[in-house]
Amino acid sequence: MAGSKEIRNQIKSTQNTQKITKAMEMVAASKMRKAQERMEATRPYAERMRAVIGHLANAHPEYRHPYLVDREVKRVGVIVISSDRGLCGGLNTNLFRETVKAMEQFDNDDVDVDICTIGSKGTAFFKRLGGNIVADKSKLGDRPHLTDVIGAVKVMLDAYDEGRIDALHLARNHFESAMAQRPEVAQVIPVPQVEEESLKHHWDYIYEPEAKEVLDTLLTRYIESQVYQAVVENVACEMAARMIAMKSASDNAGDIIKDLKLAYNKARQAAITQEIAEIVGGASAV
Amino acid sequence: MGKTMNVEVVSAEAPIFSGKASFVAAPGENGELGITPRHTQLLSRLRPGEVRLTDESGEDRFFFVSGGVIEVQPHVITVLADTAMRAEDADEAAAKEAKQKAEEAMEQRKADFDYARAKSELIEAAERLRWIQELRRRGVKDRR
Numbered sequence: 542m543a544g545s546k547e548i549r550n551q552i553k554s555t556q557n558t559q560k561i562t563k564a565m566e567m568v569a570a571s572k573m574r575k576a577q578e579r580m581e582a583t584r585p586y587a588e589r590m591r592a593v594i595g596h597l598a599n600a601h602p603e604y605r606h607p608y609l610v611d612r613e614v615k616r617v618g619v620i621v622i623s624s625d626r627g628l629c630g631g632l633n634t635n636l637f638r639e640t641v642k643a644m645e646q647f648d649n650d651d652v653d654v655d656i657c658t659i660g661s662k663g664t665a666f667f668k669r670l671g672g673n674i675v676a677d678k679s680k681l682g683d684r685p686h687l688t689d690v691i692g693a694v695k696v697m698l699d700a701y702d703e704g705r706i707d708a709l710h711l712a713r714n715h716f717e718s719a720m721a722q723r724p725e726v727a728q729v730i731p732v733p734q735v736e737e738e739s740l741k742h743h744w745d746y747i748y749e750p751e752a753k754e755v756l757d758t759l760l761t762r763y764i765e766s767q768v769y770q771a772v773v774e775n776v777a778c779e780m781a782a783r784m785i786a787m788k789s790a791s792d793n794a795g796d797i798i799k800d801l802k803l804a805y806n807k808a809r810q811a812a813i814t815q816e817i818a819e820i821v822g823g824a825s826a827v
Numbered sequence: 828m829g830k831t832m833n834v835e836v837v838s839a840e841a842p843i844f845s846g847k848a849s850f851v852a853a854p855g856e857n858g859e860l861g862i863t864p865r866h867t868q869l870l871s872r873l874r875p876g877e878v879r880l881t882d883e884s885g886e887d888r889f890f891f892v893s894g895g896v897i898e899v900q901p902h903v904i905t906v907l908a909d910t911a912m913r914a915e916d917a918d919e920a921a922a923k924e925a926k927q928k929a930e931e932a933m934e935q936r937k938a939d940f941d942y943a944r945a946k947s948e949l950i951e952a953a954e955r956l957r958w959i960q961e962l963r964r965r966g967v968k969d970r971r
Contacts, residue, residue, distance in 0.1 A: 585842040589835055589905045593870075593898045631956045638949040645942050657929075668932045670945045676925040677932050687839045692921025696929075699922065746898075749857045749871035758872050759896050762907065766839045789963065 545812065548805040552798055559794035565628070566787035572683055573719065573780035579684070580716060580777045583770045590763050594732065597746075597756070604752040607702070608760045611731050616653040618675070618697045618706040619644065619726070622713045622771050623663035624779040625679055630786040632714060632778055633662045636724040640712040643726040644672075655706055657697050659690060659772060675700065683780075685772045687765065694765050701730055709764070713771035714778040720785065722778040729767055732760070832864040832901075834880055836890055838908040843890055848880040851904055853897050862899055869899040878906055 597609075621640055623633045644654050656672045658664040661679035668674060676696035681689050700706045709730040715723040748755045834851055836844040851862045854876030860869075878890045892908040 582841040583839060585835070586837040586839045586907065589837050590907060593905060593907070596898070631953060634949055634952045638953060641942065641945045641949060648942065664932050670941050674929045674932050677928040678925050691918055692925040695918050695922040696925050746868045746870040749855055749869065755870050755872055755896065762896065762909070769839055
């Protein structure tokens with residue numbers, strides 16, 4: 542039958558696709574494990590940092606740092622952390638949806654939005670839709686370093702220092718498990734108050750050199766570490782999402798191959814039957 | 828307690844040390860700091876240099892930090908170390924680069940953010956994903 546060769550070709554190409562998706566699945570799985578380890582490694586710094594800032598909030602320092610003080614919000618900055626590459630299911634889409642929802646809320650309140658994108662998917666998305674991108678950093682690879690995010694963060698911190706933005710938000714994915722990632726948009730500046738239970742009596746640190754300078758460094762590092770942690774976590778999310786996406790792609794390819802094989806065998810059987818019928822017909826005609 | 832304090836040395840990229848120590852020396856910005864247990868609360872910036880501590884077994888341990896912050900509480904010491912070598916002008920250059928890339932990206936952008944389109948596109952993408960999942964769940968195999 543005429544279709545059998547075409548079906549055979551189709552099976553072949555589907556098998557090739559399946560090989561690729563299987564390989565990608567395995568690569569993503571091993572990268573995810575490594576990314577997860579790196580993610581765990583960044584946690585202690587952020588936790589210790591948060592503890593120190595919690596102490597600060599209770600220490601009644603003579604100097605209130607601008608990052609700790611709320612002000613009237615006319616313009617906000619949003620740092621959006623996305624992946625550089627696609628083929629990772631709904632990871633970026635879900636995050637962008639959450640971000641757009643937050644941005645629309647700002648818009649309704651007559652608050653302008655400046656965007657800082659980390660990861661090229663975010664850049665492409667917000668560029669296409671006309672967002673006001675003020676800083677952009679992409680191509681971080683699978684092992685991002687702190688140095689990679691410093692520049693982008695500094696743009697936003699400078700904007701805050703100079704009063705061009707009045708709050709800074711971070712849109713990022715949380716790694717809950719290999720199966721689940723949760724998008725979230727949360728405020729990072731002004732730093733949300735951390736409530737510490739003990740140590741309510743009056744005391745303060747000795748600052749070296751000056752309270753202002755130490756706090757400056759500390760809070761800048763804190764914001765950087767938050768963003769960095771989110772970037773590292775996003776890599777783990779990306780790998781997990783890709784692993785799942787590729788797994789279902791491989792399964793799909795398997796199903797397609799099964800169906801195609803059935804169709805192929807049916808066509809072959811029909812061809813043989815027809816041939817026999819023709820021979821028998823021909824023999825009886827003689 | 829009394830003789831030792833908890834010490835944590837962490838950097839943004841990895842934890843470095845966590846444990847008890849009887850003495851810590853750190854390169855404070857206003858000079859070397861020597862800290863024993865029950866030191867008063869102190870918060871200091873660190874210069875690039877060596878953090879030295881004597882652990883429980885009396886052994887000395889050394890770490891290099893390229894800067895950071897040290898927090899001292901009577902029984903807890905936290906060293907928040909910078910991983911990256913930091914310099915004001917290097918940070919400035921990185922910031923400039925990020926800005927420039929954004930400007931390039933902005934050149935072809937439209938006047939205002941198109942919320943309606945963004946939403947509809949995202950909803951479409953999400954719906955498509957949900958639909959595919961739904962199909963899979965139902966075991967529908969009609970793909971051709």
